[in-house]
Amino acid sequence: MTVAPDIENAPTTHPPSSVRDRAATTTRFIGNRLSTLIVPVTKAVNPILATVSATGWLVAVTGVVLLAAGRALGWSELIFLGATLVAAFVIAAFFIIGRARFTVSVRLNPRRVTVGERAIGEMIVTNAAKRTSLATTFELPVGAGLAVFGVPALETGAASEELFAVPTERRAVIIAGPARSVRGDRLGLFRRSVDWTDPIELFVHPRTTRLHPTAAGLVRDLEGQVTKKITNSDMAFHALRDYVRGDDVRYVHWRSSARTGQLMVRQFEESRRSQLTIIHSSNRRYYASDDEFEMAISVTASIASQVIRDATQISVVTEGMLLRTHTVQAMLDDCCRIDGVDTDEHARMFAREATKRLPDPSVLVIVAGSQMEPADYRSIQRLFGGELTVVALRIAHGSTPRVQDVAGLQVYTIGQLTDLPKIMARAQ
Incomplete structure (x- = not known):
């Protein structure tokens, strides 16, 4: 009588550990060999593939598909169209062959301007090759714009100078560069670009106004307060x-x-040595317009500039940023980097977190927009001791200057930057 084997209860057999180790070693060896071959090929091929534009890939793929379809269907028309597209792709590739040698410099004069002042830049392209260069297109990003220059053929050592204007209507840090040469075909199938310079910065400082040195407790003291x-x-x-x-x-x-x-x-x-702290809120919910936001920065920059000139210790804080105050120029450069933030954080919370590691002030200036309630200024004042002068500035673009008493705190409304000297003299 034959007994059927119990398959379910049969013991499971595994290959010996030595066999598994050899298999794993072989797999790792093959993987290493493949990576050794693939990585160099990828590095060599990627720059070439990067020169093909989206239009170029579309033309190449369409041409190959039409050729294959024409051969399969026996349609000479499709073969003709496919061959034409492939030929155009191949011919266009010859336009990016070759290497140019340039020496390129980009200069901005001046590097720092005030809003509305004129800023001129120049790009100088010099042929550093031993033979005459071909006509080349250069692109120079300037802020959100793009300047395009057609540089003609240059003899060895010859240079071409191109001038451009930089828009300075708004406070900003404008990045110019990198300058890059662009080669390609007329159809836009290929595009090869080479960067020749590093980006450089142009600082467009906010408008400021001069204040009286002793305004609003901006004291030039020797013994302290x-x-x-x-x-x-x-x-x-x-x-x-x-x-x-x-x-x-x-x-x-x-x-x-x-x-x-x-x-x-x-x-x-x-x-106590005089220590002035400016709390500048950049929360957009406190401002009615962009003009109001910009004027608030001008007010802060004007006060801080005067305090730094008077050699009084000062700290300027805004959301996520502590401005440098060792020189007026450094402070104005940082003012160019202030951006509005959108947050539900209360002004009191922001002020507490921003100032908890700063020296105790003897004069506190609070700058915010017209949408901040007077009670918010008072809540910030209560974070500090009673032995300090508090100047609360409410920026309301186009409004009439006035003062409002909030539980003993004077809140001054400023409608124009030119109102600031009178307001600060009155707050003294």
Whole structure:
């Protein structure tokens, strides 16, 4: 009697571990060999494929498809059309063959301008090859635009100078470059570009206005500002008190001690170096228009410029950015980089996070748009101690200058940049 084997309960057999190891080693070896071959080929082919435009790929693929369809269907018309497209593709490829050698420089004069001022750039192309160069098209991105120049054939060592104007109607950091040469065919099937320069920056600074040096507490002090805090050693004398063991004998007032019969020491009011902090909100929900946003930046830049010139310590903060304030130029350069943000974060929260690592200010300036409520200015003021001057500036483009009292805080409305000097003098 034959018994059928129990297939389900039969033990599972596996190849020996040595066999599996050899198979894995072989697989890795083949993979390494393939990658060794594929990577160089890919690096060599990619630059060539990159020169083919979308139109070129369409022409090539269409030509091949028509040739195949014509051969399969026996239609000479399709074969003719396919051959024509393929021939056009091949002929166009010859227009990008060859290599040119140029020395290219791009200059901007000046590199920093104020909104509305004229900025001129020049691109100088010099033929560095040993033979005459062909006529070449150069492209130069300038901000959001693109300048295109046709450089004629140049003898060895000859140069072509091209001038261009840079738009400066708005505050911005305008990137010019890189300058690139472009070669291709008339049909646009191939395009090969070579970058010859690095990008350079043009800073379009916001408009500013000059302020009086002592306006709004922008103090040029040597000893510092006196506070109400009492200390045992400083410069501003406050009063006399009885001597306590451990007091510094240098501050004993001997004349009063002789008159009263007991030791008397001086007390002082603590002095603090002037530290101005500008909190500038870039939250777009606080501004009614782009013009209002730009004017707010001009107000901030005007105040900060005067403070830096007066050698007073200053910090300028906006959403996600702490401006450099070691020089006026550095501060204005950073003002060019301020962009509006769209966030639901409350102004008080932004002010607290932005200033928690900054020195305690003696003067606080808050700059925001017309859509910020007066109560928001007051909430920012409450983040700081009472021994400081707070100047709240509400930017409302085109409005009449006025002042509004909010629980003891004066909120000044500015309608034009020219109103700022009078407002700051009044806030003093």
